[in-house]
Amino acid sequence: MGRTHRSWRVGVAAVAATALAVLGAAPNALAVDTPEIVVADGVTQPVFGYSDAIRERLFIDSTFDSDGDGLRDIIAFDVMRPKATEDGLKVPVIMDASPYYTTLGRGNESELKVDLDGDGLLDKWPLWYDNYFVPRGYAVILLDMVGTGNSTGCPTTNANEDNLSAKQAINWLNGRATARNAAGEVVKADWHNGKSGMIGKSYDGSLAMATATTGVKGLTTIVPIGGPSEYYDYTRSNGVITRGNSYPSYLANIVTNPDRRDYCKPVRDQLALEDGDEHGDYTAFWNERSYVKKVKNQTASVFLVHGTNDDNVRADHFSKYWYALAEYDIPRKLWLNQTGHIDPFDFRRGEWVSTLHRWFDFWLHDIQNGIMDEPRADVERSANVFATYADWPVPGMTDTEVFFQPGTGGAGGLGLVPVAKPTTLSWQDSPTQSQNAMINNPDVPSPNKLAFLSEPLTAPLHISGTPRLKIRAAADKTSTHFGVILVDYGTDERVHHRGGNDGIITLTTEDCWGESSAVDDACYKHTQTRVWTADQELVTKGVHDAKNRQSIRNAVPLVPGQAYNYDFPLLPEDYVFKPGHRIGVIVVGSYPQYSSQADQNRANIDLALKTSRIVLPIVGGTAAAHAAGL
Template identity: 40%
Template sequence: MTLRRSLLALAVATIAGLGTLTVPAIAAPTAVRSEPVHSYTDAVRETVWVDTGLTAPDGDRVRVAADIVRPRTAAKVPVIMDASPYYLSRGRGNESQKKTYDNAGRPIRFPLFYDNYFVPRGYAVVLVDLSGTARSNGCVDVGGRAEVASVKAVVDWLNGRATGHTSATGPATAAATWSTGAVGMIGKSWDGTIANGVAATGVEGLKTIVPIGAISSWYDYYRSSGAAFTNGGPASLAAAVENEQGAADCGAVKAALTKGSPSSGDLTPMYRERDYVQAAGKVRASVFVVHGVNDLNVKSINFGQWWAALPPTVERKIWLTQAGHVDPFDFRRPVWVDTLHRWFDHYLLGFDNGIEDEPLSTVEEAPDRWRDDSSWPAGTPLTLRPRPGRSAEVGALGADAPPAGTVAALTDNGSTAYDWITNPAGASSARVVYRTEPLTSDIRVSGTSTITVTATSSAPAARVSAVLVDYGPATIRDYRSTGEGIRTLATRSCWGESTAGDSACYLDTATATTTVTENVIARGWADLGHYAGLDHRRVLAPDTAYTITFTLATTDQVIRAGHRLGLVIGGADTRHITSTGGSPRLTVDLARTALHVPIANTD
């Protein structure tokens, strides 16, 4: 069957995506909802230092600071927790808010809107300083055992299983007698990453997590199938957020991070320890994933592999935006606050509001245009093969493989994917490009693509990049701009109650768009020397073909009728990954190269 007929058939058929989770038929939610009946001004504000059971390099027990704001009530309340390394360094949210304290050290400002909105509605909000940051002692180990164990200890303390103290070093204890023990963790980026890690311990009392733009495997934050990203290393990230004590005492921890992250791109024991996907089977909490499919900081493979690894018994929901590394409070604010409110009401207060029966996935198809579905991902893998066209470097993408021995060559010259995708009909020594015929109907790429590349390198080391491109005019979120798809306005809107030291009013945002003639919808990178596995990079022999299979970014994008789907293969995409040096020449065996892309209909 030709590609055109295959895609057309897919566009009109009902596609049941492999491995998807289907929810029951949508039921109308009830009106049950928590209301703002408690005074935010009179709320209890305190700090408890929780003993993590760990020992710091100076021999002291590690205690993490948990800043708490809770209703002044005799009733027990559930907890919304955001554990972060950023509260006194980079800050949180679009306005980079930091915690503030009075002269006695009592917390005054709690960043983000969670406290202002949810405390009056009967929730406590607990903001935890990760070990080695802000007012916690210990060391920053970048998603390792210390960070996960320290936050897990706070969940245990809220359930009466760990010891809390009224000061950083003193013996006086504090019990969470006010807590129901029900905890929901939320956070963007590193914060959401720790939520994933704590959930993967299966800790009792953690009822739900809401990871936003979160990492599921730190290897996949710093590496891609052996290729090193240009985002530095874990030791430099630790140094950026650690407090003065950590800077003085935690040199050995940072040295271990550096040793465990070699430039070879090998998957080391250090990275295996920080792979929460492998422990996803322990997750008992419900999971509400939010991610930008154009997130070039925390690449979207992180949510794709996490979602796929969750046990089928885990109740879940997913929001995907066309923006980059952006919080939903800044790309869909009113709907987000309402949805999050009902999510926490259900999983932390036990309200029967029907949210668990609402559409499982919400995907932004185009700027500010959203679709709901009962399952995700929607795509079924379709195998596409590159074939030569007018020249070896510019060809067709279809269902049929080219004859054995068909090859194409490229030279890694240090350029980027943005250079490669322009002028697709022209020859270029830096890349090869293959495109379908213009599509006769809309198709949807929904899920995680993989590619198998067979290539010979002129050098003992080489990188391979693969880029999936939508060729055709479109207006998209401007995810490559400073705001990554949003603009910050001068006006403010308020979400909850304010005090003199903690405002509930935040700068409004609007969608930032741009017009394009081609758009990258998924990209992946690999080091060819890892063809036999990620544990060890091998030296490439000349005139020897090596086959490697690697993933492209998880995505959900609609390609319109009349557009072409393109595959571009190049060397080191230096916008994202480091080069091996020199200018390796790659000869790609097209007969042994195949793209597997998840295609769905758009009905």
């Protein structure tokens, strides 16, 4: 049991005995009211203690054996709940399942789990969820994914063993599994109200999606922040390897406790053997690591957060999952921001805490606060300026074909009708061409790219959704890559998400969110959005292996000189091109800054101009494009 458990019960018993002795009453003569949450101004209030909250560490036998030692893995998790749960208070759970609690840490300040006094219970809890939500009538669980922290086994990088780790705790909360404490005593969750939510950024977010798509009963809502939803897309893109050198094995090593890395090497070796780095195609290895394909099993609502400039977990992870949620009519809400791989606590802190609080109150405490009647999507339009929309993509969006036009000098044009005469443009693939060389100086002729520029826009043009490149091209080799970049050419103040900081600056001042104990405070450093004035902005991009033109499951070599149709998506975006700016489309072969293994064939490529175009998801469709001067 928790360190405060026995002392609290003894204290209550002593007070009750004294009162009965004074009053001369029988033990059953006094009725004690069951504690309840307090709601004011539409939200739960901090009426329960933090320092005296019950803290426990529990262990569950899983249903799997990730390390092949013949024993089922044991999943460990830490629980904090209000002391009032010992007197009848029923509370829901907010869970963050993670592989990072004893290695890389969580949050902008890389907080780790810490047991200062060695009693087997946490003294320092990463992140602010415990400080804020426990006093408001929630329990918080921080769960160690299989093979990490105090759990046994070995990480498998989003395979079934990782994916099922948190499900064990959800089953225990709902009476379908047995948990024990360090002494081996069975512990029941008789304080639980039957509802649980999961939250987490990055890997933690993927574990929330993984758990939800099992359809496990009792998981009511999830809040994934920048989490991979299709692990193939985390290391591949349309057949192109974007993270090579056995990345799943590499990541499994990173998250494993250092003293277990040698032990888990055989598991990592098997990951490296099966990941398909030699071809980059989609296989059963990646199907196991897909949550998009399993959304049909899901019942939990979703509050999804993602950065459109996230180059770690790219934006197609949110979009593919979001489209699947819409297909199956899962209740959902979305925040899109212009920073990179950043938690909303560090780019929109006050609004985030307030909105998340209301979200959990609605889904876990059944408080009717109207949050589901509000606009579904918040999109950052400029630094710290958000607009709300009824849905995403923004209603009124229509996929609109914008054709490539011949030009003079280094760049062609863009227009809403194809060219009348067949025309061929040519370039040579360059596996060493930098992204800056691709984007800069679009008017200057280059042998290694094609550039197409609109005239300066006469009205704003809003895209919302997933653009696609559709081209007809022939190469003189049996293999080549294709890359495409959508660029906004025009001077503006922009979120500066380049340079490794993902668009924020961490300051020295701090503020506090929730209650603190003597060893665990609720205070975190302020951040601010990093901005700069720049003449251009990379809006979105895409890559494609020409051998995977028919399917990402099968690579078919090209016949040199034969023209093929290619159709592949760019990363999703929600972006407004301003009047006076020019839209640029850059088409290349290899894209070294997007791929880890650029094609080395240096193919000469011919593009058929008449049938080649980019499809833009324009709000207002062709009429809006005409109005903007396309």
